[in-house]
Amino acid sequence: MKTNYLFPHKFKTISGILFIVATLVMFYLLLIDDSEIINLDTTVFAVMNDDIFGKMKYFEFIPNDIFDELLISVFVISGLVFAFSKEKIEDEMTAKIRLESLVWSTYVNYLLFFLCVWFVYGSIIYTVMMIALFTHLLFFIIRFNWKLYTFKHSADHEE
Incomplete structure (x- = not known):
């Protein structure tokens, strides 16, 4: 691939x-x-x-x-x-997990941002906007590595 x-x-x-x-x-x-x-x-x-x-x-x-x-x-x-x-092993399943994690992190990041826009007021909203820039990458890394970890360990138990 x-x-x-x-x-x-x-x-x-x-x-x-x-x-x-x-x-x-x-x-x-x-x-x-x-x-x-x-x-x-x-x-x-x-x-x-x-x-x-x-x-x-x-x-x-x-x-x-x-x-x-x-x-x-x-x-x-x-x-x-x-x-x-x-x-180390980059195959179709890794690419699928990467894509799903990227989409998931985008949805979660913007859902949380949307909630903050409606429920956080005052100058703290600028801090929330700044944090939102970084959480997308953070959410992606956490979810991708977690899904990769669970996939590898579920495959180990099946063998």
């Missing part, structure tokens, strides 16, 4: 480790302690920037702590590589 869109299997382990670490750090910052773990203040180029009580500015250099940008980049890149790396 041709799977040109998948990364090589050799990337799965390191991307999985990076993804787990980034996920744990993000949850720690979001749920437990939102203070700065690491301060990486630097000057960055901003296409758009608005100060809290200022006007919108375009194409300028601004001071910024880039720890959150680096953390989100590690989360997204490692998550995509981990989610879309080939398995």
Whole structure:
């Protein structure tokens, strides 16, 4: 079966480790302690920037702590590589489980987002929208690996 869109299997382990670490750090910052773990203040180029009580500015250099940008980049890149790396045995059943998991995670993510739109109010909705960007990938990885695990173990018991 041709799977040109998948990364090589050799990337799965390191991307999985990076993804787990980034996920744990993000949850720690979001749920437990939102203070700065690491301060990486630097000057960055901003296409758009608005100060809290200022006007919108375009194409300028601004001071910024880039720890959150680096953390989100590690989360997204490692998550995509981990989610879309080939398995040791990549067959039609693995592709079917991958597709079903992708569809399932899309439905669940948008159902939860829809519920939040109707039941979460105030400025916290922006946090919910930010979380919704990451949960789709997280739901897919969890469901795909769980279904793959249960399929492999049910096949072991049948033999």
